[in-house]
Amino acid sequence: MQKFPYNKDKQQAFQAAQQGYEEAQGLYETIVTDSASYGHQLKHLKNEVNEAYQQIENALEVASDHQRAQLERFQQDLRQMVSEVNQYE
Incomplete structure (x- = not known):
């Protein structure tokens, strides 16, 4: 299996x-x-959110500074979604 260049890994993870x-x-x-x-x-939805969190965590390990800021916004938005749906349970 061919190893992707580091930047391509970062982009794919993001x-x-x-x-x-x-x-x-x-x-x-x-x-x-x-x-x-x-x-x-x-x-x-909760399954999707958990999966997205895992993908974000993986991407954060190799993210550039710009990607990291965007990924952290994604996490914040996901937390907000969970918070809002939990109000209806």
Whole structure:
């Protein structure tokens, strides 16, 4: 297996983290709190958020300063999402 250059690893890690964050955010925006499937949607959201957190943690290990700032904003937004949905449980 060919080893990617360090910068490509950084970019791929960042892109994976960004994609995970965007998926969690999209799911968060579609949750309907009075829906019959809210519990299922909430569980799915929490799984997505946990996955996004892991991707962000991995990306932070190799991130540039600019990427690190963006990744930390992603984490902050994810924490806010979790905080808001927990109010409805």
